[in-house]
Amino acid sequence: xxxxxxxxxxxxxxxxxxxxxxxxxxxxxxxxxxxxxxxxxxxxxxxxxxxxxxxxxxxxxxxxxxxxxxxxxxxxxxxxxxxxxxxxxxxxxxxxxxxxxxxxxxxxxxxxxxxxxx
Amino acid sequence: xxxxxxxxxxxxxxxxxxxxxxxxxxxxxxxxxxxxxxxxxxxxxxxxxxxxxxxxxxxxxxxxxxxxxxxxxxxxxxxxxxxxxxxxxxxxxxxxxxxxxxxxxxxxxxxxxxxxxx
Numbered sequence: 001x002x003x004x005x006x007x008x009x010x011x012x013x014x015x016x017x018x019x020x021x022x023x024x025x026x027x028x029x030x031x032x033x034x035x036x037x038x039x040x041x042x043x044x045x046x047x048x049x050x051x052x053x054x055x056x057x058x059x060x061x062x063x064x065x066x067x068x069x070x071x072x073x074x075x076x077x078x079x080x081x082x083x084x085x086x087x088x089x090x091x092x093x094x095x096x097x098x099x100x101x102x103x104x105x106x107x108x109x110x111x112x113x114x115x116x117x118x
Numbered sequence: 119x120x121x122x123x124x125x126x127x128x129x130x131x132x133x134x135x136x137x138x139x140x141x142x143x144x145x146x147x148x149x150x151x152x153x154x155x156x157x158x159x160x161x162x163x164x165x166x167x168x169x170x171x172x173x174x175x176x177x178x179x180x181x182x183x184x185x186x187x188x189x190x191x192x193x194x195x196x197x198x199x200x201x202x203x204x205x206x207x208x209x210x211x212x213x214x215x216x217x218x219x220x221x222x223x224x225x226x227x228x229x230x231x232x233x234x235x236x
Contacts, residue, residue: 033223042122042209042226043163056223089161095222104151104170104213104222109163 002026004110006092012116013082020078021113025094032075033107034067035091036060043091049075050097082117089114120145122212122227130233131200139195139230141210147171150214152186152193153224158206169193200234207231 005024013019025032030051035043046065048056051072061067064082069075079086093107121144131137143152154166167177169186177184181198197204211224 031222035224040228042211042228043224044226045223048223091163093163097222104168106153106165106168107222107224108165109155111160111162114161 004092004094004108006090006110006113008113009111010114010116012118014118015084016081018078018080019082019115020076021090021092021115023075023077023092023110025074025092026108027073029094029096029108030072031095031097031105031107032069033093033095034075034077035093037089037091037112038087046077046090079115082115084117087115087117120147120150120212120214120225122210122225124208124210124227124230126230127228128231128233130235133202133234133236134199136196136198137200137232137234139197139208139210139232141193141195141227143191143193143210143212145212145214147214150212151222153211153213154184154193154195155209155211155226156206157209157229163209166195197232200232202234202236205232205234 007022032049034046037043045058046061047067049069052069064080067077089112091112093109095105095107097103123142150171152169156164183196185194207229209229210227213222
């Protein structure tokens with residue numbers, strides 16, 4: 001059983017460029033989350049998918065951010081016109097849980113993508 | 119709004135000492151779950167435990183134990199006979215009904231960096 005994988009692991013870009021990250025969740029998990037973690041802080045929630053539906057977005061997710069999960073499997077997170085403040089670790093997590101059913105299952109995290117905006 | 123506070127930003131102990139990591143949470147909900155995650159230097163968050171608000175029994179798993187006290191809104195984590203491999207950042211997290219519109223979105227504390235010296 002493979003865990004959550006993320007690609008790339010590191011990304012260095014210049015301010016104003018667009019970047020895209022990919023997350024592959026645990027195969028049987030239908031819930032997928034994106035978090036952002038800045039240095040010395042705990043992860044902060046960005047967005048959540050139940051299968052292919054994006055059901056929640058944090059206020060942290062500005063208009064420059066967009067996330068997709070087209071077939072309910074892998075997900076992508078794109079940041080347009082990157083700013084230095086976007087520099088952070090972007091974490092993806094997945095969990096099991098049926099649509100419309102309240103549950104509190106543990107989330108399994110990937111290794112993260114560390115973004116540096118110069 | 120939900121909030122998790124880990125007042126200890128950094129703890130240093132010598133191997134074989136016992137150490138307790140504190141976690142205090144705030145929520146208006148009566149149904150919620152608490153979690154602990156470990157983040158070793160490699161960066162990947164590792165799930166340690168999940169505890170629901172209706173179960174105040176302490177839990178022990180090997181050298182790890184958790185003390186949940188609703189009266190003080192605390193969910194503390196103790197490592198007995200610490201080892202160098204325990205060195206990591208430890209995060210406490212909360213998921214409640216309010217955040218469950220996001221399918222058990224996690225609210226994390228700021229983390230406690232534990233350094234175990236040989």
